[in-house]
Amino acid sequence: MTLIGQFRDWLINFMPEWAAYIVAFLVGVVAIIAFVLVMIIVFIYLERRLIGRFQVRLGPNRCGPEGIFQLIADSIKLLTKEDIVPAKGDFWVHFLAPIVTFAPALMVFAVVPFHKGVVLTDLDVGILYVVAISSISVVGIYMAGWGSNNKYSLIAALRAVAQAISYELPVVMAAVGVILIAGSLSLSKIVEAQTIPFFLLQPLGFFIFLLGSMAEINRSPFDLLEAESEIVTGYNMEYSGMKFGLLYLSEYGHTLAASCIITTLFLGGWQGPLLPPFLWFLIKVLLVFFVFLWVRSTVPRLRVDQLMAFAWKCLLPMALINLLLIGAQVLWFPKALPWGMMVVNFAVAGILILLWSRLFALGGGRVEV
Amino acid sequence: MRFERYGIGIIKGLMVTMKNFLRPPITLQYPEEKLITSRRIRGNELVWQVSKCTGCATCAKSCPQGNIEIVTHLGTENNYVVDKLQVDTGKCMFCGLCVESCPYEALFMGRSYERATYRRRELVLSKEALELSEDRQPSGYFYPRIEVLLPRQTLLLYWDREDGQKLCWFPWRKKANRGRR
Numbered sequence: 001m002t003l004i005g006q007f008r009d010w011l012i013n014f015m016p017e018w019a020a021y022i023v024a025f026l027v028g029v030v031a032i033i034a035f036v037l038v039m040i041i042v043f044i045y046l047e048r049r050l051i052g053r054f055q056v057r058l059g060p061n062r063c064g065p066e067g068i069f070q071l072i073a074d075s076i077k078l079l080t081k082e083d084i085v086p087a088k089g090d091f092w093v094h095f096l097a098p099i100v101t102f103a104p105a106l107m108v109f110a111v112v113p114f115h116k117g118v119v120l121t122d123l124d125v126g127i128l129y130v131v132a133i134s135s136i137s138v139v140g141i142y143m144a145g146w147g148s149n150n151k152y153s154l155i156a157a158l159r160a161v162a163q164a165i166s167y168e169l170p171v172v173m174a175a176v177g178v179i180l181i182a183g184s185l186s187l188s189k190i191v192e193a194q195t196i197p198f199f200l201l202q203p204l205g206f207f208i209f210l211l212g213s214m215a216e217i218n219r220s221p222f223d224l225l226e227a228e229s230e231i232v233t234g235y236n237m238e239y240s241g242m243k244f245g246l247l248y249l250s251e252y253g254h255t256l257a258a259s260c261i262i263t264t265l266f267l268g269g270w271q272g273p274l275l276p277p278f279l280w281f282l283i284k285v286l287l288v289f290f291v292f293l294w295v296r297s298t299v300p301r302l303r304v305d306q307l308m309a310f311a312w313k314c315l316l317p318m319a320l321i322n323l324l325l326i327g328a329q330v331l332w333f334p335k336a337l338p339w340g341m342m343v344v345n346f347a348v349a350g351i352l353i354l355l356w357s358r359l360f361a362l363g364g365g366r367v368e369v
Numbered sequence: 370m371r372f373e374r375y376g377i378g379i380i381k382g383l384m385v386t387m388k389n390f391l392r393p394p395i396t397l398q399y400p401e402e403k404l405i406t407s408r409r410i411r412g413n414e415l416v417w418q419v420s421k422c423t424g425c426a427t428c429a430k431s432c433p434q435g436n437i438e439i440v441t442h443l444g445t446e447n448n449y450v451v452d453k454l455q456v457d458t459g460k461c462m463f464c465g466l467c468v469e470s471c472p473y474e475a476l477f478m479g480r481s482y483e484r485a486t487y488r489r490r491e492l493v494l495s496k497e498a499l500e501l502s503e504d505r506q507p508s509g510y511f512y513p514r515i516e517v518l519l520p521r522q523t524l525l526l527y528w529d530r531e532d533g534q535k536l537c538w539f540p541w542r543k544k545a546n547r548g549r550r
Contacts, residue, residue: 050390053394297390298382298385
């Protein structure tokens, strides 16, 4: 029984059953949206401050104590700006694109468990839902590129679609490894199955999932669709005002969603000693976000062909090997599951990463991977 | 076997950024925090010591711009009294020749560098504005005996302190010892 279910059963004492259903779900949805928006604000603030620290500068620190009101100033600026639609742009597509991009980022959180039983709907096909919903945002990005009537926006949109298609495969295959060990598609059950966090049981899958979802949410070094040096800012170039704000929010919304999914699938979700479960969940999400920032501030942007090669020649074969390995271990050695599996998988992951990075070495006259 | 070819480069890069992350930022928040300038700075003004000046007008002769205007009359004790000493710092190119040519060590370069004004006429410094005072101290330019008394130049905010550059990551501890010494 989830928390929402208990709330609904308590509400039935006061109102008819249909009203109790609606009220309970509305309360849950509002709570989730509030959580997501607050976390997005925290993420944007943290990103700007921490990237500053990575670059040995301060970051925004003028608005309010330590710059915490910078985002409010920015959003006031965005809200008061004129909303411009390109003259020959497709108005409705241009208008709907930010919404289509942002809505999936919110919808993912319907199945993310924050605590035992604290989940909006405990879907039995949780991962499938997450994968399906989060792919929809690419349609929004494509709409933004198409509706803008701008060649750079369209190039960015095409890049985004190609990138999403390429990286969806290794990400899903890495997630299948998790499903095999946990024996369920439901995110709550996956969290409960993690007495040992799954990134210890299948480090290769964690590696692939981390890099793949970094590419799917278009974070640097995979942010080809807003490569400032090549295509200005890509798909959101023709956007201004709150439409741009929504695209900006959706970027961080997807980052938050990806952090939550990685936390849930690989880092043990809300499980952890001493501290309350929700706090553990937050700590892990922020940790994943910190890794995103760390990689962003280190690695330069990939070229398009390198990006595709990385997905098809590196992550996909590795994901297949990982899936084969996990499947064999679950099928034939279920007794040796935790510790033997950990040792074998770490060894395999190390060897595979070493071998594959040899294939990706550039220089010495070699420019293509 | 070169490890650069086995993906170690990314790990090295990550370590570099992590090291930078743990360093305190080198940003200087200018109006609140200022670095100490060079001890021999040729600042945006001249400093004039009235008691040593004999009104010989060597400075005016040495000025390549013809920028120093000096008017004197004969005093009672066989000396010159300076009526007018006027320098247009808008025309001045801060070559320091006037300071070097002064035979009586009455003229120094100043140390200030924040003398932007809204009007060009405010750049013309009169006799009163040039005088040596508490907040208008001479720089060590051409005068090594003044130079050794001045504080050493700082190029980075957190460096060259007594305690050296330390990790002060948290802002509430950082505020206490920031700014000009």
